[in-house]
Amino acid sequence: MATNTESVDLVGDEAATNLARAALFAALVGAFAYVSFPNPLSAGVPITLQVLGVFLAGIMLGPVWGSLSMVLYLAAGAVGAPVFSGGTAGISYLIASPTLGFLWSYPFAAGVIGLVAHRGTSLSEVDAVPTPVLVGAMVAGTAIIYGFGTVGFAVIQYDPWYASLWQAFLVSSLAFVPVEAVKIAAAVGIVKNDAIAAA
Amino acid sequence: MIGYVPGSTVAHRLDPRAKIAVQVAFAAAAFAYTTPRGLAVLSVLALAVARLASLSLAGVVRSFRVILPFLVAAPLVATIELSPPAIDPGAAVYPALSSYRVLLVVVVSAAYVRTTTVRESRAxxxxxxxxxxxxxxxxxxxxxxxxxxxxxxxxxxxxxxxxxxxxxxxxxxxxxxxxxxxxxxxxxxxxxxxxxxxxxRCFAWNPTLPRLTLTRIDAPALALAGALLAAALFRAV
Incomplete structure (x- = not known):
């Protein structure tokens, strides 16, 4: 073991709470990757709750800790926590997989959702946020996720990438965008839920 | 599912930083040489890495099924031309090579996941x-x-x-x-x-970490990473 001789530099209570919340939300997004529901629109594409986790991280932790939480999610997946969709892990999913754009979008999406929902970087009471603002925040988040996802897919799979954006959108996103409406509706219900308001 | 498995292979004994360097350099080389010949050479290298980590390729392929539909659909969709409507099989070649490239990088990173503890990754x-x-x-x-x-x-x-x-x-x-x-x-x-x-429990910003030292067995791994990166850069300029 290496020995440190300088004095202990304690983490403050507030930072410890935020760090614990960010890490546990990252784990929750990972756990949500395993939860799948049958899709009423197309049977072959199950609905998983990862993106819902990103929405909730932005709304409940705010823009700063919400996006830091997603950074932890990516870092944990890169070094081997089975948190990416289907229980996969490894740095390859962040640097070489065609789905890398979706993963890299999560910190940005959570940040933007938090910024819109809380109207700034300081946290406000989430159950007081008007529903249209919540929905708008999540629509913006969805646009970021699928925008990054489509561009990432095109960059990895096609040459030149900008000439094949529609093919990339067709393969990577088209089947998944409609069910995001279901997740947005669920997220609004969750945020307004009494159990969450009390937590 | 791919996860850490205790063992005493060469890959287990390497410094985690050297292993990360190899993965990144391998990916860079795979992107620089997305050609049949380049990927053939890298396939041999990926197999060697899997062997050193005693990684089961069947397990990697199973974990791969999540993104497999995308990798198959991407080349197929590329063949479709809208104006005028036509099918161009030649357009599928690069996307197909890209899809295969993903598999190789996934194999190499699975070797890291299989041989590295959380504690080492954290350090x-x-x-x-x-x-x-x-x-x-x-x-x-x-x-x-x-x-x-x-x-x-x-x-x-x-x-x-x-x-x-x-x-x-x-x-x-x-x-x-x-x-x-x-x-x-x-x-x-x-x-x-x-x-x-x-x-x-005195959660501190300066905790004591396990010691990480680059040893003699890391030298070949770092040399491999350096060579792959140099090859990728050589292609880029």
């Missing part, structure tokens, strides 16, 4: 990223590893309890809400208990 992160951001990442990553199985188990229990009470008959939005509310409230509760426990 590698904290020794690479300096200061408080490094501590945040290191601590956060180890907490994710610790709590992922706990939260998965809780969510599974919630879903089973709901199914036993005919919760599967409810509308989809309602079902998603139930699972997510239970998941999020338990997560927030656990986070609060965890932060109290961390503060009570």
């Amino acid at each position: 590698a992160i904290q020794r690479t990223v300096p200061g408080r951001p490094g501590v945040f990442l290191g601590v956060g990553v180890s907490l994710v590893f610790r709590f992922l199985p706990v939260l998965r188990r809780e969510i599974t229990a919630v879903r089973e309890a709901s199914a036993a009470r005919l919760g599967t008959e409810r509308p989809l939005v309602d079902r998603i809400e139930r699972v997510a509310v239970a998941g999020a409230t338990r997560t927030l509760g656990r986070a609060d208990r965890l932060s109290t426990a961390l503060s009570a």
